[in-house]
Amino acid sequence: MSAVYEKVKGVLVDKFGVEESEVSLEASFDDLDLDSLDLVEFALAAEEELGVRISDEEAEQLETLADTVKLLEEKGAQA
Amino acid sequence: MTSVLKGLGVAVPSRVVTNDDLAATLDTSDEWVRTRTGIAERRIAEPGVATADLAVEAGAEALKRAEVDVGAVVVATCTADRTIPGIGPEVASRLGLGTIPALDVNAACAGFVYALSVASGLIASGVADGVLVAGAETMSRVTDFSDRSTAVLFGDGAGAVVLARGEPGEPGEVGPYDLGSDGEGADLLEVPGGGSRRPLDAAALAEGAQYLKMDGREVYRQAVRRMVASSEAVLAKAGLAAADVDRLVGHQANARILEAVADRLGIGEERRFLNVARYGNTSAASIPLALADADLVAGERVLLTAFGAGMSWGSTLLRWPDLPVT
Numbered sequence: 356m357s358a359v360y361e362k363v364k365g366v367l368v369d370k371f372g373v374e375e376s377e378v379s380l381e382a383s384f385d386d387l388d389l390d391s392l393d394l395v396e397f398a399l400a401a402e403e404e405l406g407v408r409i410s411d412e413e414a415e416q417l418e419t420l421a422d423t424v425k426l427l428e429e430k431g432a433q434a
Numbered sequence: 435m436t437s438v439l440k441g442l443g444v445a446v447p448s449r450v451v452t453n454d455d456l457a458a459t460l461d462t463s464d465e466w467v468r469t470r471t472g473i474a475e476r477r478i479a480e481p482g483v484a485t486a487d488l489a490v491e492a493g494a495e496a497l498k499r500a501e502v503d504v505g506a507v508v509v510a511t512c513t514a515d516r517t518i519p520g521i522g523p524e525v526a527s528r529l530g531l532g533t534i535p536a537l538d539v540n541a542a543c544a545g546f547v548y549a550l551s552v553a554s555g556l557i558a559s560g561v562a563d564g565v566l567v568a569g570a571e572t573m574s575r576v577t578d579f580s581d582r583s584t585a586v587l588f589g590d591g592a593g594a595v596v597l598a599r600g601e602p603g604e605p606g607e608v609g610p611y612d613l614g615s616d617g618e619g620a621d622l623l624e625v626p627g628g629g630s631r632r633p634l635d636a637a638a639l640a641e642g643a644q645y646l647k648m649d650g651r652e653v654y655r656q657a658v659r660r661m662v663a664s665s666e667a668v669l670a671k672a673g674l675a676a677a678d679v680d681r682l683v684g685h686q687a688n689a690r691i692l693e694a695v696a697d698r699l700g701i702g703e704e705r706r707f708l709n710v711a712r713y714g715n716t717s718a719a720s721i722p723l724a725l726a727d728a729d730l731v732a733g734e735r736v737l738l739t740a741f742g743a744g745m746s747w748g749s750t751l752l753r754w755p756d757l758p759v760t
Contacts, residue, residue, distance in 0.1 A: 370697075392470055392690055395651045399658055399694070411651045 359405070359432050360424045366400050380421040405432040437554040438600030438607050439755055440502045440564070443495020444726045445488045446591040446713065447479040453586065460582045467586045468711075472689025476589030476714030478574045484515040488592035489570035490528045492722070496566065497529060499758060500596035505562030507536035508552050510545030510569040510718035512743065513576060514538055517628065525568065535561060541615075542623070543685050543742020545569055545718030546593075547750055551611045553597045568594035569718035576625050578645035587687070588646075589714035593722020605732065606755030612668040612748065619656060619745040622649045657687065657741040658694045661749070665699055665739045668749040676700050678735060679751075683728055685740035686710035686720040695739070717742065732756040 360380065367373040373387050384394055394417070398409040407430040409417075417423050452475045453464035467473055479488070489509055497504065507526040514521050520538030535556070541548040546569035553565035570592035579585045597608060627634045627643025634644055661684060669675060676699045684692045689710050696706045707728040716723060721738055730736060732754055739749040 390470070391651075392654065395654050396658075396690075396694060399655050411649075411655075414651075 357424060357428065359427050360420070362405060362432075363401070363420060363424055363427070366397070366404055370400055371397070378420065380424070381419060383419045384417065401427060401432075407432045435558065436600055436602050436604070436607050436609060437557045437597040438604050439595050439752060439757070440598045440606060441496040441498070441500025441596040442593070442722060442726055442757055443492045443497075443499065444591070444593040444723055445491035445495070446477040446723070447483060447488070449478050449480060450475050451478050456579075456586055459579070460585055462582045462586060470688075470690070471587060472708060472710050473586065473714045474711040477591055479572050479590045483572070485511055485513050485570045485572045485592070486515050486521040486524050486528070488572070488590065488719075489521060489525045489568040489594065492570065492592040492594040493525060493529050493566055493568050496594040496596050500564070500598070502564040502596050502598045504531055504564040504566050504596060505534050506553070506556050506565045507531065507534065508539055508549045508556070508565060508567050509537075510539045510541065510549035510567070511571055512540050512542045512545065512717060513571045513573060521570075529566070531566070541718075541742070541746040541748070542744055543687060543715070543717045543720070544740040544744065544746040544748045545742070546721045547611070547738055547740045547748035548613060548746070549718070550597065550608060550750060551613060551748070554609060554611070557597060557599050564596055564598040566594060566596055568592060569720070569722050571717040571719050573646075573715070573717055576644065576646045578642055581645070583650060584646055584648055587715050589716050591713055591716040591719040591723055593719050593726060595722060605753060606757070607753045609750055610668060610671040611750045612664045612671065614660070614664060614748070615744050615746045617744065619652070622652050622656070622745065623647075623743040654688070654691060656745055657691050658698070660745070660747040661691075661695045661739045661741050662698045664747050664749040665695070665737055668751060669737070672751055674735075674751070679705060679737045680734035681705055681707055681728060681730060681736045683707050683721060683724045683736050683738055685742065686713065686724055687715040687742070730754040
């Protein structure tokens, strides 16, 4: 598991109240009961915690946490 | 010398429109609107009622309670009765204030905080010893009720306060201020038609250019970031920390935006105030409407922060005076 994934997991558990046991790379935002506004908030939190900016267009394309981690790593996220 | 808050009055239309009422003609639901926005219902002005009518009603209440000699009127609005003139002069005349200076401030949802700062400036510059500051909107007049992304968000209403010359440390002291804007985001939240760039010709009307359009996600993101930074800036200016704030009364646009702002400032649930459920987003009227509902206690330090179209934002601090509220 990458450091970025661990960071994403931490944000989801701490800020969005997601159960740690539900978080996996395959999980989608839908699976985690996160709605469209949560996704906007997640992008904001990622920017604050990881220093990379996810645009709205990019955020809309994200389905699973694997997609999310990949995008964050491509953008040079430092966990 | 500083400015202090002396009176508060509010006015809302009597007609209540619930989420279920809107869901009768829109593809939405009460549950969807509540979970995304925190809004349960809003007030909508009857046909023929204009923004100045609401401002006058709220202003009369504020004046009655203030017992201060008012020498200027500032109305925060982005939904004035007409394109020209602003409603400030009409509000002043209808309140029997005579031929005093009066103007509108259009900073959309941040308008009330901007207007307070303008009033403080009028007091500091010696133009007036007391200023009536109203935030008044009829957002329903620019709302496209067939657009489910915006129709559920807005409502009509007005609130007004009187600011008067006072001494630092006096109950009701308002300030300092932090204000800002970013015109690069002008098209993120706009009514494109009806101005000089896009007159309302037949083509513009057919397109719905007279209605408000919003890029909700980007506005949400910027709203959180700007209100947090502005709140921190105004606290720093005052030499205070978020821990010194007794109540956060933010612009009531969306419960989740305010929760996100308060979380980042470290202001806990018990120090936040929300009444967006009752009125929706009433733009410049939302802060005085919230002040009237917040059950504030004399001496409490209140942080006001707002963000809206422009993009425009602003924050200030207020030491709540012993003020009767309706």
